[in-house]
Amino acid sequence: MRVEFCYKFKLHSHGFAIYTVHPICDITDLPILTILANINSTTMLRIFWSIICHILFASNFLNNSASALGNITDHSALLKFKESMSSDPFGVLNSWNSSTHFCMWHGVTCGHRHQRVTEIKLVGYKLQGSISPHVGNLSFLRVLYLDDNSFHANVPRELGRLFRLQAISFANNTLGGRFPTSLTNCTQLREIGLYGNNFTGQIPMEIHSLAKLEYFNVARNNLIGRIPPSIWNLSSLTVLDFWYNHLEGNIPEEIGFLKKLTKMSVSENKLSGMLPFSLYNLSSLTHLHTAGNQFHGSLPTNVFTTLPNIRQFWFASNRFSGPIPSSISNASRIQMFDIGFNNFVGQIPNLGKLQDLSVLAVGENNLGSNSSYSGDDWEFIKSLVNCSQLYIVIVESNNLGGPLPKIIGNLSTHLAQFAMADNQISGEIPTELGNLVNLIFLSIENNLLTDVIPESFSKFQKMQEMYLKINKLSGEIPATILGNLSQLSQLDLSDNLLIGKIPSTIGNCKKLQAVDFSLNNLSGAIPTQLLSLSSLSILLNLSHNSFSGNLPPEVVMLQNIERFDISENHLSGGIPENIGDCSSLEYLFLEGNSLDGVIPSSLASLKGLLQLDLSRNNLSGSIPQELQNNSVLEWFNASFNKLEGEVPMLGVFQNASRVSLTGNDRLCGGVAELNLKICLPKNVKKRKHHIRRKLIIIIIFSIAFLLLLSFVLTIIIYQIMRKRQRKTSADSTIVQFPKVSYQELHHATDGFSDQNLIGTGGIGFVYKGRLNSEERVVAVKVLNLQKKGAHKSFLAECNAFRNIRHRNLVKIITCCSSVDHKGDDFKAIVYEYMTNGSLEEWLHQNAEQQRTLKLEKRLENVNGIASALHYLHNECEKPIVHCDLKPSNVLLEDDMVAHVSDFGLARLVSTIDGKSNNQTSSMGIKGTIGYTPPEYGMDTQLSTEGDMYSFGILLLEMMTGRRPTDEMFKDGYNLHNYVKIAFPNNILEIVDATLLSTENSHLLVTTEVARDLHPNVERSLSSLFKIGLSCSVESARERINIEEVKTELNIISKALADEGK
Structure with missing residues (x-):
């Protein structure tokens, strides 16, 4: 054996x-x-x-031999981990050496029995490097925490060998690559924390193998694709966080299997669809975040009954609609309720039982009654008085109207942020609002608030940002408010009716970074206390007020300011030389004042300056050559000053479209596109100057001699001239028209009565009247001289009509430049009265009106308008640009013949060297929104092509019945695009419905199935749409001219005429 x-x-x-x-x-x-x-x-x-x-x-x-072998493996793996570190700023791995047993090393924990590594916790030590694959040899490892470091590269697949691993967290590192699928082999895992990295790809389907998983957080990565369906079977999950990835698809009903789920976030992804009802039945949920997706649908009425433990409800930035469920009153534990940026409607329900509520954010919805007189929209404020923990309230951008209730002052004193902007709040600001003494942010901008700013605002000693702009607030800025708000960093009171001076107490606001007082009626000098605030770094905007005096030298204190705007005031004196020390300036706007002196050369030292506007002042001297060395300057405007000398050639001055120098006749040189005269050589200038000086001396002596001989005669002539100047108009162009007095026009219009008022415009009113001298009905356009540009408009219109006559231009009878019964300037233009009103009234009728403008008449009107434009552009001595062509400026007489009117913006196109130059720069020229070509908004170059754009838009409006300012046109989508999308196959879907009505039955072909247009008629409509599109293209160079338009219109007219025979 x-x-x-x-x-x-x-x-x-x-x-x-x-x-x-x-x-x-x-x-x-x-x-x-x-x-x-x-x-x-x-x-x-x-x-x-x-x-x-x-x-x-x-x-x-044998056991000791095995243990010794295991110790060697763990020791080696840890040393390999240390070797993979490229930086250890705190020296936490210094203890990892052979002088001590590895179980004593920092961040390492071993088991008592075998002395094998069971835990590695190195959190928040800013370690840099990669995770060594040798970690996969630590076979007894149960916990691996490496959060808040700078580990990079991929997670080694060898970690999948750690079959005892229960918790792993690599949060807030820079790890990348695809999601570490090998982790799904670690079937004992209960916690996975990978948030705050750069993982890509999809969440693996194998995730279902982690049946014991309780915590899964992959927020703030770059994961894509759908959430794997198998994840909804992990019934032990309590926390599920996918926040800030690129996940798609929807949330299925199977989510209802996660009965233990307490926190769920899918915010900031690309998820869509309706949320399943099973989600709302997870009664253990305390945090539910779906913000920043494309979910839609309404909330179940009992949602807050089935979620009794909810603490955070974050549904912002989706497409949810319907009312806010009244069951929210049952969510007694809720702390944050944020449903902003959705389409919720109705009233905000009673929230009085939400004792723990700290954040209420319902902004950017359609909540409220949409009435400025409603008293119900603010009922919820009364219930909020019981919410003692309230910290943030955001109700901005809704339809909440009516006055604010006085009880608003009883809200929680913990309230720090209160946003009510962009609603229809009316009435005065309650004094009680000042009781909210812990406010740091208050926004009530863009409402209908009236009366004064309450003195109680002086209690806001913690206020940091306050926005009251775009209201109708009046009175002075209370000095006590600015004196006490020492923590204020941003203050915006713009676009109100405020008067008086800026209080000097504004100097107490030592932390102010941005101030905007523009578009008010403030006056006086700019306080030095304001300019001395060195904290101002973002904005100081005082434009469109009535400030006067000099710009103080204290402006040098604004060394951190980025944007400084004091345009459209009454400031005088020179620009301080030390303004060049404001080294952070990027935008400097001084236009529309009475500043004189030279342009400081120190402006060239503003190396970050992007835009500089000095237009419409009294500046003289030359443009500093140093400005051309500023490489970032992208816009320079010095038009309408008294500048002279040579224009620089480099920098921003190389691009004529980024420079405006119009109205400075003594400038020369520059790039050819500026069309300035050539500068004379310096030696020629000196010679001319010498000759000029001699001539001046001779002339002076001659004049003195003549004055001595004819002193008496000169005085008589002077007196005669003064009398003549009083009697004649300031504008010589109106002398050619028959004279009419103010009294005659006053009598003709029954004292400019409301009964005779037939229209209003941007700068005046139009009355119907009857002149005694001619016993005929006329239209009297009275200009409102308080409006900016009214005087120029009067001169332009009289100029335009001085030498032009055409059947399709409205006939001017006379102009009146006089004084009214109060002694104020009075200017009016008398036109031939058009009995059928304007084209605007025929295209866009009220419900009571039953008038129809047939296709033939519309075509006749288009032909008439085109004829008028052809005359203005090609047949006048100098081409005339209308600048404001639109339906309301096309009048119709008895036989419906179109007459182009309103030449208040018209400009003669200049002639240079005998050649017609079809463009002239004129800053401040504006037409009407929707009809103005896009190029006018950039460099304001007036051209006949601009009129063609307006003609194209007008034609498209006549054919579609839609205004270019229709509310459907926004975000870059306009009338041109609307027609272009339908052209040429679907034009019948956009054509004005009245053209297909019974009044135009002669254009239709009746069949057994339907009534269709005659083929010739449809082709004519298509041709008209094509003309409109060709005229209204964005590029001025690509637009067709009026000659081509008239040719096409003649063909269309002939085709329609043949169809009618």
Whole structure:
């Protein structure tokens, strides 16, 4: 018989000993029977215990050998981990050396039994490097926390070998690559925290193998695709966070299987669809975040009954609609309720039972009654008085109307942010609002608030940002408010009716970074206390007020300001030379004042200056050549000053479209596109100057001699001239028209009565009247001289009509430039009265009107307008640009013939060297929104092409019945695009419905199925649409001219005429 091992014994007098072991031996080699026969019981017992001891010794030897081997593996793996670090700023791995056992190393925990590594926790030490794949050799590892460091590269797949791993977190590092699928092999995992990294790809389907998973957070990564369906089967999940990824698809009903779920966030992804009802039945939920997706639908009425434990409800920035469920009153534990940027409607319900509510954000919805007189929209404020923890309230951009209730002052004193902007709040600001003394942010801008700013606002000693712009607030800025708001950083009171001076107490606001007082009626000098605020870094806007005096030298204190705007005031004096020390300036607007002196060369030291506007002042001298060295300057406007000399050639001055110098006749040089005269050489200038000086001396002596001889005659002539100047108009162009007095026009219009008022415009009113001198009905346009540009408009219109006559231009009878019964300037223009009103009235009728403008008449009107434009552009001595062509400026006489009117913006196109130059720059020229070509908004170059754009839009409006300012046109979508999309195959879907009505039945073909247009008529409509599109293209160069338009219109007219025969 053979066995694998056997022991051979040698018996001694005192017992026995094992002396050899053979791998294979024959049992017959042992004289076992003889041995047993000679051994007594005591010896047998000794033999038994000796064998047991040797077996235990052998077993312990094997275990110690295995443990020693494991220690070596762990020790080596940890050292490899340390080697993979490129930076250890806090030296936390210094203890990782051979002088101490690795179980004593910082961040390492070992088991007591085997001394094997079970935990590694190195959180927040700013370690840099990659995760060593040798970590996968730590086979006893249960916890691996490496959060808040700078680990990069991919997660090594070797981590999938850690079958004992229960928790892993690499949050807030820069790890990348695809989601570490190998982790799904670690079936004991209960926690995965990978948020705040750069992982890409999809969440693996194998995630279902982690049946014990309780915490899964992959927020703030770049994951894509759908959420794997298998994840909804992980019934142990309590926290699920996908925030800020690129996940798509919807949330299925299977989410209802996650009964233990307490926190769920899918915010800031690309998820869509309706949220399943099973989600709202997860009663354990405390945090539910779906913001920043494309979910739609309404909230179930009982949503807050089925979610009794909800604390955070964040549904902002989706497409949810319907009312806010009244069951919200049951959500007694809710702390944050944010549904902003959706389409919720109705009233805000009673929130009085929400004792823990701290954040209420319902802005950017359609809540409220949409009435400025409603008293119900603010009922919820009364219930909020019970919410003692309230910290943030955002109700801006809704339809909340009516006055603010006085009880608003009883809201929680913890309230820090209150946003009510962009509603229809009316009435005065309640004084009680000042009781909210802990406010740091208040926004009530863009409402209908009236009266004064309450003195109680002086209690806002913690206020940092306050926005009251775009209201109708009046009175002065209370000095006490600015004196006490020492923490204020941003203040916006623009676009109100405020008067008086800026209080000097504004100097107490030492932390102000942005101030906007523009578009008010403030006056006086700009306080030095304001200019001395070195904290101003974002904006100081005082434009469109009535400030006067000089710009103080304290402006040098604004060394951190980026945008400084004091345009459209009454400031005088020079521009301080030290303004060049405001080194952070990017935008400087000084236009529309009475500033004089030279342009400071120090402006060239503003290396970050992007835009500089000095237009419409009295500046003289030359443009500093140093300005051309500013490489970032992108816009320079010095038009309408008294500048002279050579224009720089480099920098911004290389691009004529970024420079405006109109109205400075003594400038020369520059790039050719500026069309300035050539500068004379310096030696020629000196010679001319010398000759000029001699001539001046001779002329002076001659004049003195003549004055001495004819002193009396000169005085008489002077008196005669003064009398003539009083009697004549300031504008010589109106002398050619028959004279009419103010009294005659006053009598003709029954004292400019409301009964005779037939229209209003941007700068005046139009009355119907009857002149006694001619006994005919006329239209009297009275200009409102308080409006900016009215005087120029009067001169332009009289100029335009001085030498032009055409059947399709409205006939001017006379102009009146006089004074009214109060002694104020009075200017009016008398036109031929058009009995059928304007084209605007025919295209866009009221419901009571039953007039129809047939296609033939519309075509006749288009032909008439085109004829008028052709005359203005090509047949006048100098081309005239109308600048404001629109339906309300096209009048219709008895026989419906169109007459183009309102030349208040018209400009003569200049002639240079005998050649027609079809463009002239004129800053401030504006037409009407929707009809003005896009190029006018950029460099304001007036051109005949601009009129063609207006003609194209007018034609498209006549054919579609839609105004270019229709509310459907926004975000870059306009009338041109609307027609272009339908052209040419679907034009019948956009054509004005009245053209297909019974009044135009002669244009239709009746069949058994339907009534369709005659083919020729449809082709004519298509041709008209094509003309409109060709005229209204964005590029001025690509627009067709009026000659081409007239040719096309003649063809269309002939085709329609043949169809009618």
